[in-house]
Structure formats: structure tokens, C-alpha cells
Amino acid sequence: MTERAYAPGSVTVVFVPQDDPEEGSLGVSFAVEDGVTATVEPAAETVVRLDGDRTDFEPVERLLSRLNVSAAVELDAAVPVGRGFGASGAATLATALAANEAFGLGRSRESSVRAAHRAEVAAGTGLGDVFVQDRGGVVWNxxxxxxxxxxxxxxxxxxxxGGISTVSVLGDKEAIxxxxxxxxxxxxxxxxxxxxxxxxxxxxxxxDESGLATDAVRTAVADVTAAGGSATMAMVGETVLAVGAPGVLPNRTRLTASGAELR
Ligand SMILES: Nc1ncnc2c1ncn2[C@@H]1O[C@H](COP(=O)(O)OP(=O)(O)OP(=O)(O)O)[C@@H](O)[C@H]1O
Ligand SMILES: CC(C)(CO)[C@@H](O)C(=O)[O-]
Structure with missing residues (x-):
């Protein structure tokens, strides 16, 4: 059976990685309504498509092999991938929820969320985004x-x-x-x-002190501040978010209190 699920994107604005990633990193994040929809259909081998194009998507592939299934997965992303919107976590969580139905796995929601988190940690693409995307809202520890x-x-x-590869940042001891x-x-x-x-x-x-801000990020933050607003960087992407300075940055999304769900 073909099943579909959606997970909101999420933005982490402060984080402190932990030695044991089981419960996620410390920090502050919030869910945004633009996220990722995953359509999962059982198949002889796993194939992942992102917005129609075949792609390698390590956390999604790891998740499916942990669940012991193979599937054709279509991902539709309303936020850019690799740019600090937690698209990898959203894709992995939405795939976990849809796969649970498509294969009749009978896992609890919590168990699906855990499986998605473990796949994200193992792939090096996230340290807790799926916990934010599961619940929605502003989430901090x-x-x-x-x-x-x-x-x-x-x-x-x-x-x-531009993108910043989460895998390379999380794998760099000095940066961390x-x-x-x-x-x-x-x-x-x-x-x-x-x-x-x-x-x-x-x-x-x-x-500003994390060592992750780029020149493009600094320039945009200064433009927003000069217009009377407040801005910061989405971790980890070359992405700036702003409030209170309409018209300075071109795109918009909204915070959401809703978590991931079957669609
Ligand atoms: N077109 C693409 N652009 C970027 N990453 C892609 C693309 N297609 C597949 N991927 C995969 O998506 C994952 C992106 O992970 P990454 O954690 O960097 O992104 P993100 O979750 O959107 O960002 P962040 O964790 O910084 O919020 C990687 O596994 C990568 O291989
Ligand atoms: C690792 C991280 C802080 C930045 O990508 C975030 O993705 C997270 O908390 O999973």
C-alpha cells in the first residue's frame, strides 16, 4: 500500500552537541510549517526521489534498512535541503511514519520517532531535529x-x-x-x-561566536539589524532568519505548533 506523511521543517538557532546523542543535543529549535512530505510504496529495492529526481538520502536509506524494508520513496520538500531547515530529519521522520503504515509494522509513534532519530545520528545529518518535528512548537533543552x-x-x-554540510560540521572536532x-x-x-x-x-x-557564520550571513544579519529587525543563522546552513524587518529578506515561513502526521 502507498502511504504518505508530512513532517514540518525545523530550525535550530543554538546548539551544544552531547557526547551521547541518544536524547539529542542541548539547544533551542522551532518547527516551521514548510516541511517535507514522504510518499512510501513497498518495492523490491529502495529508491529515493527528491522533488522528482533520484538521489542518495543516507538517513532515509538507513531508516528503511533498520526497519528491514525496501521502498520507493518520493520526497517533496517545501524548504531547501542542506540549508538549516532540518529537511533530512523531516524526510526521515515522514518516511518512518508512512513506512509504518505502508508495511503494517505496528510500531508506536515513539518507536518510529526513535528509529528516525537513530538513522539521523548514524548518518551524521542531525542530533535531535526529529524530536522537534515530532511535536512541533518551540523546543529547547x-x-x-x-x-x-x-x-x-x-x-x-x-x-x-548556500548549503553547509551538517555531516562535515558534526565530524570536525575543533568546529564542534x-x-x-x-x-x-x-x-x-x-x-x-x-x-x-x-x-x-x-x-x-x-x-557570531560559533565560527559557523559566513560573510554572506553576516552581511544579511547587518542589513536586517540596520532596518530595525533581529536576525540569526539557521544551524547549520548558510541561511539567515529575520523578524521585524519586512522586505529585507525574500522568503517567508511560519512557526507551527503542529507536529508530523500522516496525510
Ligand atoms: N539535492 C540535495 N541537496 C542536499 N542534500 C541532499 C540532496 N539530495 C539528497 N541529499 C541528502 O540530504 C541530506 C542532507 O542533510 P543535511 O543534514 O545537510 O540537511 P538538512 O537537514 O536540510 O540541514 P540541517 O540539518 O543543517 O538543518 C544528506 O543525507 C544528503 O546526502
Ligand atoms: C545538528 C543540528 C544542530 C544542526 O544541523 C540540528 O540538525 C539538530 O539538532 O539535529
Whole structure:
């Protein structure tokens, strides 16, 4: 049977990788309504297509082999892949939910989410995005467990200047040490009740010190700030998100309180 599921995208604005990735990284993320839809059909061998084109998609392939199935998977992404919108996690989670139905696997939701998380960690493409995409909303962990708040569907503007491979950043010890130091500092004063402009300003202090911000990112953040807005970088992509400066960045999405679901 052919089954379809959707998972929202997600943006991580602060993170501190953990030695044991089982429960995800520490940090602050939120789900956005533009995400990924996966259509899963049992097949003799696994083939993944992204927006119609055949592609290698390691976390999705790992997930299916862990579930012991092979399938034709069609992914439709409303956010760019590899640019900080957690498209790999969304694709993997949506595939897990659809595959559970398509193959009658009878797994609980939690077990599907775990399988998607393990495949993301094993592929090196994520450290916790699927937990955000499972629930929706603003999700953070400053060290004492995962917390969640419901956003009001705020609109954020964004621009993307290029991809940054999550695998290469997570695999670079020096880069991760700089990120972790900046992230710990940011989380020590994180205020979960703060409105988005304040959250973005605090997140930018982290991004600025993380070693991950590029020139294009810095220029865009400066343009938004000059127009009276707040901006920060989506981790990890050459992508800037902004609030309070309409017209400066070309694209838009909205925060969502809804998590992944069958469609
Ligand atoms: N056209 C494509 N562009 C980028 N990645 C692609 C593409 N097609 C397949 N992939 C696969 O998608 C995955 C992208 O993972 P990555 O974690 O870098 O992206 P992301 O989840 O969108 O970004 P982030 O984790 O930074 O939010 C990789 O497994 C890569 O091989
Ligand atoms: C690793 C990460 C912080 C950036 O890609 C995010 O994808 C996550 O938390 O999974």
C-alpha cells in the first residue's frame, strides 16, 4: 500500500552537541510549517526521489534498512535541503511514519520517532531535529530535559545563500568545540518566555561566536539589524532568519505548533 506523511521543517538557532546523542543535543529549535512530505510504496529495492529526481538520502536509506524494508520513496520538500531547515530529519521522520503504515509494522509513534532519530545520528545529518518535528512548537533543552512552548504562528523571513554540510560540521572536532563553548554561554542566559526578536538577538551572539557564520550571513544579519529587525543563522546552513524587518529578506515561513502526521 502507498502511504504518505508530512513532517514540518525545523530550525535550530543554538546548539551544544552531547557526547551521547541518544536524547539529542542541548539547544533551542522551532518547527516551521514548510516541511517535507514522504510518499512510501513497498518495492523490491529502495529508491529515493527528491522533488522528482533520484538521489542518495543516507538517513532515509538507513531508516528503511533498520526497519528491514525496501521502498520507493518520493520526497517533496517545501524548504531547501542542506540549508538549516532540518529537511533530512523531516524526510526521515515522514518516511518512518508512512513506512509504518505502508508495511503494517505496528510500531508506536515513539518507536518510529526513535528509529528516525537513530538513522539521523548514524548518518551524521542531525542530533535531535526529529524530536522537534515530532511535536512541533518551540523546543529547547538547556540541560534539564526537553521543554516545549506553543508559538502563535509568527512569520519569519529568510534568505539562503548556500548549503553547509551538517555531516562535515558534526565530524570536525575543533568546529564542534567552538560551537559547544558558544552554545553553553548562550544557554546559560536563555529566556524561554522571550519574544522572537530577543531570542534571535541572543541566538546571533551564539552564531557570531560559533565560527559557523559566513560573510554572506553576516552581511544579511547587518542589513536586517540596520532596518530595525533581529536576525540569526539557521544551524547549520548558510541561511539567515529575520523578524521585524519586512522586505529585507525574500522568503517567508511560519512557526507551527503542529507536529508530523500522516496525510
Ligand atoms: N539535492 C540535495 N541537496 C542536499 N542534500 C541532499 C540532496 N539530495 C539528497 N541529499 C541528502 O540530504 C541530506 C542532507 O542533510 P543535511 O543534514 O545537510 O540537511 P538538512 O537537514 O536540510 O540541514 P540541517 O540539518 O543543517 O538543518 C544528506 O543525507 C544528503 O546526502
Ligand atoms: C545538528 C543540528 C544542530 C544542526 O544541523 C540540528 O540538525 C539538530 O539538532 O539535529
Amino acid at each position: 538547556t540541560g534539564d530535559g526537553v521543554r516545549r512552548a506553543e508559538p502563535d504562528g509568527e512569520t519569519v523571513a529568510y534568505a539562503s545563500y 568545540a567552538a560551537v559547544a563553548a558558544a552554545g553553553r554561554e548562550a544557554l546559560s542566559s536563555f529566556d524561554p518566555e522571550a519574544p522572537l526578536p530577543e531570542l534571535f538577538d541572543a541566538a546571533w551572539r551564539f552564531a
